[in-house]
Amino acid sequence: MKKNIIIFDTTLRDGEQSPGASLNTKEKMEIAQQLSALGVDVIEAGFPASSPGDFEAVMSVAKGIKGPVVCGLARAIKKDIDLCFDAVKTAKKRRIHIFLATSPIHMKYKLKMTKEDVLQKAREAVAYARNLNDDVEFSPEDAARSDRDFLCRVVEAVIKAGASTVNIPDTVGYSVPDEFGGLIAELFNRVPNINKATISVHCHNDLGLATANSVSAILNGARQVECTINGLGERAGNASLEEIVMILKTRKPFFRLDTGIRTIEISKTSRLVSSLTGVPIQPNKAIVGKNAFAHEAGIHQHGMLAKSLTYEIMTPVSIGLKESTLVLGKHSGRHAFESRLAQIGMKLSKDDLEKAFAEFKVLADKKKEIYDEDIATLAENQLSREIQLYELKEIKISSGTGTVPRASIKLVKDNKTFFATATGDGPVDACYKAIEKIVSEKFKLLDYSVKSVSVGKDAVGEASVQLSCCGMVYSGRGISTDVIEASVKAFLTAANRILNLKHSKQRVSVRKNAM
Numbered sequence: 001m002k003k004n005i006i007i008f009d010t011t012l013r014d015g016e017q018s019p020g021a022s023l024n025t026k027e028k029m030e031i032a033q034q035l036s037a038l039g040v041d042v043i044e045a046g047f048p049a050s051s052p053g054d055f056e057a058v059m060s061v062a063k064g065i066k067g068p069v070v071c072g073l074a075r076a077i078k079k080d081i082d083l084c085f086d087a088v089k090t091a092k093k094r095r096i097h098i099f100l101a102t103s104p105i106h107m108k109y110k111l112k113m114t115k116e117d118v119l120q121k122a123r124e125a126v127a128y129a130r131n132l133n134d135d136v137e138f139s140p141e142d143a144a145r146s147d148r149d150f151l152c153r154v155v156e157a158v159i160k161a162g163a164s165t166v167n168i169p170d171t172v173g174y175s176v177p178d179e180f181g182g183l184i185a186e187l188f189n190r191v192p193n194i195n196k197a198t199i200s201v202h203c204h205n206d207l208g209l210a211t212a213n214s215v216s217a218i219l220n221g222a223r224q225v226e227c228t229i230n231g232l233g234e235r236a237g238n239a240s241l242e243e244i245v246m247i248l249k250t251r252k253p254f255f256r257l258d259t260g261i262r263t264i265e266i267s268k269t270s271r272l273v274s275s276l277t278g279v280p281i282q283p284n285k286a287i288v289g290k291n292a293f294a295h296e297a298g299i300h301q302h303g304m305l306a307k308s309l310t311y312e313i314m315t316p317v318s319i320g321l322k323e324s325t326l327v328l329g330k331h332s333g334r335h336a337f338e339s340r341l342a343q344i345g346m347k348l349s350k351d352d353l354e355k356a357f358a359e360f361k362v363l364a365d366k367k368k369e370i371y372d373e374d375i376a377t378l379a380e381n382q383l384s385r386e387i388q389l390y391e392l393k394e395i396k397i398s399s400g401t402g403t404v405p406r407a408s409i410k411l412v413k414d415n416k417t418f419f420a421t422a423t424g425d426g427p428v429d430a431c432y433k434a435i436e437k438i439v440s441e442k443f444k445l446l447d448y449s450v451k452s453v454s455v456g457k458d459a460v461g462e463a464s465v466q467l468s469c470c471g472m473v474y475s476g477r478g479i480s481t482d483v484i485e486a487s488v489k490a491f492l493t494a495a496n497r498i499l500n501l502k503h504s505k506q507r508v509s510v511r512k513n514a515m
């Protein structure tokens with residue numbers, strides 16, 4: 001495949017400038033190895049003059065990474081350039097990246113330099129670096145807010161001095177796509193030696209336009225994009241690598257451009273960067289967010305089940321995920337519910353499916369996300385319903401510090417409602433006593449436990465009980481987002497099993513006596 005766009009990854013440099021995202025040498029190495037597996041062309045491993053730790057990290061990446069160019073950042077001063085070269089020199093392919101601001105505001109307040117001083121310093125720094133290394137990149141920092149005539153002069157001068165790449169940064173994420181694309185087009189029109197260098201862009205995301213600005217620059221001739229995994233970076237971050245790459249891949253007929261990225265490594269790289277930097281990925285982040293391939297609306301799920309292209313413009317497999325997820329929630333429809341049941345190996349009759357689906361909708365109103373365990377329990381509830389002699393209609397509890405727990409229970413049997421109230425050692429005990437009053441039977445509670453069967457604050461609780469009565473021992477399970485209700489359902493299931501058996505034994509003995 002012919003590569004047209006150079007992917008310059010700066011996760012380990014600009015990305016690491018993200019507040020709280022610092023990485024040690026070992027972590028940088030681990031990420032660099034994964035970036036190499038991903039197939040990036042250039043790894044900017046750090047800013048060697050910024051700290052001894054960064055120097056060491058850049059040096060380790062330079063030594064350990066084969067494949068991509070290893071790059072270090074330097075201010076336009078000899079000391080920085082020397083340190084940068086020292087750090088990258090063991091790399092087979094290495095780059096020195098020099099930056100110097102060119103915008104009026106940076107030159108006046110930060111650098112306290114005139115335009116002519118900046119022009120000369122840029123030229124000298126590039127020439128100096130070029131004596132050490134063939135591959136030199138220059139960035140006129142804050143280029144997007146720089147005077148265009150001056151920027152053209154700087155770009156021409158640094159190319160003449162030996163820069164093989166000139167990177168145009170929108171340092172503060174101020175530009176908008178038409179304007180930024182226009183800037184790149186203007187440089188191509190006005191800088192006479194522009195074809196002697198690769199034109200790169202480096203966009204920040206302060207207005208949420210980093211990716212759009214980078215893409216607009218590509219459409220106007222930029223052939224290197226500086227970006228980071230998960231869009232990490234200073235303030236609102238940089239253009240995100242996965243977005244740029246997947247835009248070019250998904251809209252290939254429009255752009256007719258390729259990168260050398262092995263997109264199936266994207267998801268793994270994203271997770272690694274998030275876990276090592278400790279910066280979480282927002283769920284709705286394009287490409288790598290947890291919800292990027294998750295569908296909840298019933299209509300969408302129906303479409304997805306019929307043909308995934310209805311609602312997906314790229315496949316999860318293309319970024320290294322197994323499959324899309326149909327998230328079951330209150331917007332999901334019967335199709336998705338049935339399909340999930342089949343996936344977990346359960347099949348219900350038409351009637352049971354209707355009932356389970358109705359219960360699912362009730363549960364989905366109480367709980368944000370429904371997990372496979374929830375679905376399985378809903379189905380099991382249907383399968384065990386035929387043994388329900390008494391069905392639970394209502395529970396009312398009063399309990400608290402200094403009060404005797406009291407429960408009122410309503411059960412239904414053969415369309416008749418039964419009601420009882422009882423007190424107990426706790427609310428569950430009170431419920432069990434009220435049930436015993438209704439069914440006129442005493443049960444011995446041999447075992448009782450409650451556990452959570454799904455995840456999250458609104459997880460479903462599962463209660464299990466073992467009861468003995470009349471020489472029989474039976475178990476029951478119940479689930480609900482309310483543990484008291486789950487406990488009552490479990491008790492009732494076990495009690496019904498015992499009562500069913502007792503009644504059928506009685507029926508048998510009545511028949512025997514009648515013979």
Ligand code: KIV
Nearest residue numbers: 099139141142169171
């Ligand atoms: O944002 C910026 O301008 C930079 C440069 C050092 C390229 O990060």
Ligand code: ZN
Nearest residue numbers: 014171202234
């Ligand atoms: Zn930057």
